Amino acid sequence: MEEQQMAKATAKYVRISPRKARLVVDEIRNKSVSEARAILKYSPNKAARFTLKVLNSAVANAVNNNGLDEERLYVYRVFVDEGPRLKRYYPRAFGRADIMKRRLSHITVIVKER
Template identity: 50%
Template sequence: MEVKAVYKYARISAKKMRDVAQEIQGLSVSQATDILSYTPKKGAYLLNKTLKSALANAENNAELSVDTLVVKSVMVDEGPTMRRTMPRARGSANMIRKRTSHITVILADQEG
């Protein structure tokens, strides 16, 4: 059985988030939590929150055993981009793009 958790509008670019997400795919939940807690990146913190949410969904809603769960997939999609302007010389302005992303974590029972 599969359980998922979604974190929408996370204030980090999808490109930075995907580097962290690739590290935990296919691992057990305990290994993934250990790796994320010792990774010094903002994306690791946000992904750890989403992983804990998926774990709580599995435990409370689907009544699955936490020990047998594996990270089946982690999808990071681009969210909407907030656009801000930064004043520059001679009355011109540059665009600042504050990117967001949507994080989806899917957990599944370990096969075998």
């Protein structure tokens, strides 16, 4: 049996926490590319903008590098990994400081033909 081709795109060091980004990517898993684009386009979340860019990049990779048909593509896998944390100091009472961790994400989208 012939193995189906896949295409992948990754956005690294995206300034959004992985927990918030996972809420968005869970909505588009196993959906067709056109349906996933519609969901992301009208989602109010900041993570949707980043995910839409990665999805469009994965589709472009599939069409241009692997010669796949854009109409038959669907979101095969999509996941968010945690990137490094930026440590920032936050002033508190009596001259003390707390550490605030700004979390970064790596968003990966893999598309495949049905």
